Amino acid sequence: MSEKQTYTVSIYTENNIGVLNRISAIFQRRHINLESVNVSKSEIRSVSRITLLVRVTEEQIKKIIGQLEKQIEVIKAYYHVDEETVxxxxxxxxxxxxxxxxxxxxxxxxxxxxxxxxxxxxxxxxxxxxxxxxxxxxxxxxxxxxxxxxxxxSGRIAITKEEMPVSELLESIKK
Missing domain, CATH: 3.30.70.1150 (ACT-like. Chain A, domain 2)
Known part of the structure; x- marks a missing residue:
């Protein structure tokens, strides 16, 4: 089993009532503590960005990202280690x-x-x-x-060092 480490999770969502509750329930069901939570508007109009800090294994985070992306309001979810973010x-x-x-x-x-x-x-x-x-x-x-x-x-705020192509993803969905 792989080692637990800290991951910054960035979730782009529609700004709907209850979305944060549904997202936190995914972690709660797995008995995973959210070390910090930050919600703000994103670089994309009418899209919110939720930034979470969690300590889990890579196997766990991959499964969680899959569960997050099954939520109707979630546009895209990413996870990064500290070295990949500012x-x-x-x-x-x-x-x-x-x-x-x-x-x-x-x-x-x-x-x-x-x-x-x-x-x-x-x-x-x-x-x-x-x-x-x-x-x-x-x-x-x-x-x-x-x-x-x-x-x-506050909760952690983070920007990735590498490009996250969520803007292009949204443009392709709109077409």
Missing amino acids: YQESCLFKLRTDLLTENDEIQKVINSSKSRVININKDFFVLEKSGTKAEVEELYHLLNKHGIKQFVR
């Missing part, structure tokens, strides 16, 4: 303002992590960071010892 996550941290004004270490952490302050008031400031999951987690651990008031992280 990917990022974004996160926001809410911290006490006095940390920013009275703690030199926080300033150093902000500068070295390539994060930025996007909001500040007398009680709290909000720090934004985009990067890999490891970079986000490293910043979390550095800030956590100072007391994080709130934290939120």
